[in-house]
Amino acid sequence: MSSQEANMSAPVAGPTVVRRQLGRRLRRLRTSKGQSVDEVVAERRLGISRAKLFKLEGGRNSAKPQDVTVLCHYYGADEQETQALTTLALASQSDSWWDVFGVEAVPEWFSLYLDVEPAATHIRTYEAELIPGLLQTADYAAEVYRARNPEADPTEVDRSVALRMERQAILTRDQPAAPQLHVVLNEAVILRQVGGASVMANQVERLRKAATRPNVTIQVLPFAAGAHAAMETAFVILDFADPEDDPPLVYVDSPSSAAYLQKQVDLDRYATIFDHVQHQALPIMEYPA
Known part of the structure; x- marks a missing residue:
């Protein structure tokens, strides 16, 4: 460990x-x-x-x-x-997530994140390997789920994809209710051919379209940046309307569990990491994909 x-x-x-x-x-x-x-x-x-x-x-x-x-x-x-x-x-x-999508799509350790994500006013995330669920196309989401769960039947895959699509509704709420989403992607996320060239072309187009929304910022951290502050982990930082009553939360997951961090030292550390990588990253519109 x-x-x-x-x-x-x-x-x-x-x-x-x-x-x-x-x-x-x-x-x-x-x-x-x-x-x-x-x-x-x-x-x-x-x-x-x-x-x-x-x-x-x-x-x-x-x-x-x-x-x-x-x-x-x-x-x-x-x-x-x-x-x-x-x-x-x-x-x-929150049990409704299980009722609608099934326990396969919503493992217990992920349920808290689904509870609090819709209430966030700001979401900052660094991803090293995959597109965040809030921005995935249905085809990309299906490929990711099948790769993680090679024995999954088509019903399980469909439920997982439906969950991803349901979550994305928060980005298109009327302003100012929609959260501010700021995503930094490792360049490997864009270059990895998940589902093949056609699926990835559609996925990148989805990113570019999402980035035109006033509440969405998407950046790519190029390989040329070299060593960077977030090399050890991917993470999400959630901020809420009233930080005194609803303190920020850092979410870090693994294939079978998740950690929810709220100590100030952790919040400060991950905020600093995000600040470093976003200053090294390029806007998705400037990335030559």
Whole structure:
């Protein structure tokens, strides 16, 4: 085990993290409006009982999006906050990923990432070997899944691809609800012929098209850059709307597990690594693919 692996904290339960994030933010909205629990419960038109409000603010149960939307409107939250909290409510029902796509497509250690990704305001990622799931074409995603799971049947492959395509919807939300995505790819990612020349040509075109969106930045770290700060690992840094209530998160995975890092020393280290590689990288539009 490397020293880096030894320092990784263990994954935590995805639903618990998301529900607690949602609860803290709902409680802050209520107190900023100057409303007590009694006053909220007294508003019968809201349909929020005392028990339900305590469970929502305490992060004890999954939340119904309609309940969260009603509370946001009552508290006077703006559209961006309302959509962010409604998205968290959907993510709090994380078992739905398994229900829809199956455990093969959503291993337990990946479920937390799926919970929190839709709530992120900024996503920074360095990838050494493959296109990030948020930017993969269906053909590319299928080739990657089959390579990782050579015994997979067509149904498993289809579910995995469907999951990738479902996740990508967050990039096309109306602004400002869509996250800012900044991707740095090792040049090997572009040159590796996953699925053959036609699949890769379509994939690179997908990257170029995505990079025209105002919320997406894609760069390529050329081989000519030589040794660089991210040579030992790929990673994702997720930032959220309120870093005080929802601190940033670093996600690092392996074929059978994942680490979710939130210590400030880890956040600072990975932010520094990303800063170094993005300064050495070229915009995808300038890369001669």
